Each structure stands twice: as C-alpha cells, then as structure tokens.
Amino acid sequence: MNKPISILLVDDHTLMRRMLGDRLASEPDMQVVATADNADTAVAEAIRHRPDIVLMDIDMTGLSCFQVARTMHRQYPETCIIYLSAFFNDCYIEQALAVGAAGYLTKSEPPEAVMSAIRAVAAGGSYFSPEVQSRIVVDSHGTRLMEPNRSRASTLSNRELEVLRYLANGMSKKEVAQTMHISVKTVERHCCNLMEKLDIHDRVELTRFAIREGFAQA
Numbered sequence: 001m002n003k004p005i006s007i008l009l010v011d012d013h014t015l016m017r018r019m020l021g022d023r024l025a026s027e028p029d030m031q032v033v034a035t036a037d038n039a040d041t042a043v044a045e046a047i048r049h050r051p052d053i054v055l056m057d058i059d060m061t062g063l064s065c066f067q068v069a070r071t072m073h074r075q076y077p078e079t080c081i082i083y084l085s086a087f088f089n090d091c092y093i094e095q096a097l098a099v100g101a102a103g104y105l106t107k108s109e110p111p112e113a114v115m116s117a118i119r120a121v122a123a124g125g126s127y128f129s130p131e132v133q134s135r136i137v138v139d140s141h142g143t144r145l146m147e148p149n150r151s152r153a154s155t156l157s158n159r160e161l162e163v164l165r166y167l168a169n170g171m172s173k174k175e176v177a178q179t180m181h182i183s184v185k186t187v188e189r190h191c192c193n194l195m196e197k198l199d200i201h202d203r204v205e206l207t208r209f210a211i212r213e214g215f216a217q218a
Contacts, residue, residue, distance in 0.1 A: 005031065010041075010042040012060045103127040
C-alpha cells in the first residue's frame with residue numbers, strides 16, 4: 001500500500017481548521033500530520049514533520065504566508081504549497097506564483113476540490129480554482145498572470161507588500177522589523193517607498209488602501 005499523502009494544515013480559524021482537518025483525515029490516502037494556527041508555528045511544524053503538502057490560508061497573523069513558502073522551499077524543496085484564500089486578486093496570485101505555489105484555491109470551493117487539488121499536487125501537478133485559472137497562463141515559460149496587474153499595488157515589491165500587510169494589521173515598525181528579521185531603519189525605508197509609490201502620506205490611509213485591496217483584515 002502506498003504511503004498516505006502527509007499534510008500540514010495551516011489556518012487561523014479554529015472551525016475551518018477542525019472541519020477541514022476532519023475531512024482530510026477521512027480520506028484513506030491522506031494523513032494530517034500537524035495543524036497550525038499561525039504562519040510562525042507552520043514553519044516549525046514543517047521542519048518537524050517535512051510534509052508532502054502544506055495547505056495554508058493566505059491571510060494570517062504573524063510571518064507572511066509568502067515568506068513561509070520561501071523559508072520552506074529553501075529547506076525542503078520537495079514540500080509543495082497549496083494556498084487557500086477568500087481573495088483571488090492579482091497581487092495575491094502573482095505573489096503565490098512567485099514563491100512556487102503548486103495550487104491556489106478559493107474558500108468557495110467544495111471539499112471535493114480540495115481533495116482533488118492535494119492529489120494532483122502530490123502527483124507532481126498543480127491545481128487552481130476556476131477564478132484563479134482564468135487569470136493565469138501555463139506554457140513553456142512557466143505559470144504567470146495572463147496580463148500585468150496595472151493597479152498601484154503592482155508597483156510594490158514583495159517586501160513592500162509584506163510591510164504594508166503588517167502595518168495595516170496594527171503592528172508597530174519595531175514589531176514588523178522583528179517579524180521580518182530586518183532593522184527598523186529598513187522598515188522605515190520600505191514605508192517611505194510605500195507612501196511614495198502609492199501617493200499615500202499617512203498610516204490611516206495606508207491601512208484603508210490595504211483593506212480595499214485585500215491585503216489586511218477589515
């Protein structure tokens with residue numbers, strides 16, 4: 001008998017985590033080896049269990065889910081990431097593709113789609129919800145957005161997007177620096193770049209922009 005697909009389930013909503021965990025556990029070819037309610041714990045659990053699949057909510061507290069993917073891929077490139085999200089805007093999709101995500105599912109998908117995604121990715125393929133699939137192209141050059149995102153947010157680097165998300169969720173610059181393992185001065189430089197690129201000049205407006213664009217919790 002083949003070894004079951006080992007899964008790390010990461011979601012900060014307890015009900016979602018338990019319901020999805022129970023559903024995955026009922027599949028004979030799948031095994032939930034650990035769960036986590038934040039991105040920082042997810043890294044520790046991934047190091048401990050080295051799962052085949054990390055099924056992860058895209059919007060959580062703590063370390064950016066995209067930074068989690070980069071950290072995991074550096075240490076365990078064989079571990080595949082599937083993102084779950086209520087959002088499917090171009091910036092999130094672009095960042096997910098940039099960190100090598102093998103799947104991106106919207107939370108409107110039925111449980112059966114999640115099972116299909118896990119099996120497809122475990123077999124070496126990929127899986128994207130129809131809403132996401134309609135925004136991407138898969139060809140000899142890889143997987144990418146169908147057309148460039150022309151919003152103001154598209155001018156931001158991945159690090160600037162991380163800083164924007166943290167600040168908009170109420171973290172201080174010092175807390176952002178500690179979370180990202182960079183200096184406060186570097187955070188301040190990213191803040192200056194954010195405000196210049198977005199033509200926003202105070203933190204309240206920055207937070208409103210982040211919520212409108214789906215980068216922060218409302």
